[in-house]
Amino acid sequence: MTKPTLETLRKGIDEINLQLLELLNKRGEIAKEIGKLKEMQGTKRFDPVRERESLNAILAKHDGPFEASTIQHIFKEIFKASLELQEDDHSKALLV
Amino acid sequence: MTKPTLETLRKGIDEINLQLLELLNKRGEIAKEIGKLKEMQGTKRFDPVRERESLNAILAKHDGPFEASTIQHIFKEIFKASLELQEDDHSKALLV
Numbered sequence: 001m002t003k004p005t006l007e008t009l010r011k012g013i014d015e016i017n018l019q020l021l022e023l024l025n026k027r028g029e030i031a032k033e034i035g036k037l038k039e040m041q042g043t044k045r046f047d048p049v050r051e052r053e054s055l056n057a058i059l060a061k062h063d064g065p066f067e068a069s070t071i072q073h074i075f076k077e078i079f080k081a082s083l084e085l086q087e088d089d090h091s092k093a094l095l096v
Numbered sequence: 097m098t099k100p101t102l103e104t105l106r107k108g109i110d111e112i113n114l115q116l117l118e119l120l121n122k123r124g125e126i127a128k129e130i131g132k133l134k135e136m137q138g139t140k141r142f143d144p145v146r147e148r149e150s151l152n153a154i155l156a157k158h159d160g161p162f163e164a165s166t167i168q169h170i171f172k173e174i175f176k177a178s179l180e181l182q183e184d185d186h187s188k189a190l191l192v
Contacts, residue, residue, distance in 0.1 A: 024116070077169065
């Protein structure tokens with residue numbers, strides 16, 4: 001087997017970046033739907049119990065090269081961003 | 097069309113979380129390969145030009161619900177984690 005070159009490896013990373021982007025966008029769209037639903041139901045957008053359960057489910061499946069704390073940190077950033085999306089929608093709703 | 101329930105939407109999020117985890121792990125494995133290659137070639141692991149180009153390529157494809165700055169922030173965290181992986185490998189190599 002020939003060793004992969006830096007260029008080939010970087011192409012792999014570039015492809016994964018775009019797949020990550022696509023998944024983040026899909027996730028953002030669903031998070032917005034959840035935000036709207038909670039708005040209608042009058043429930044709070046931030047749900048620390050659900051967030052902890054989600055993190056636990058992710059960490060239970062984690063067997064990759066990163067430290068568990070690193071995976072947790074990245075996902076917390078994603079959760080925070082999704083919550084901000086829902087709050088943006090809420091602020092816009094208040095303005096109309 | 098029936099409206100999705102909170103439960104259905106959350107299941108969607110849970111599935112995406114695990115797909116994100118899988119991609120992050122794949123990305124981490126490739127980053128480690130890159131680290132080893134650079135180690136052999138004696139080149140620096142952190143390459144700000146490459147990082148900027150990667151971010152630009154991601155942002156050029158970005159058309160989702162998140163702010164561009166949010167996407168950039170999340171990917172910078174992923175880049176940082178990957179670099180740390182490479183550095184961990186380097187430190188271990190120095191110890192043997």
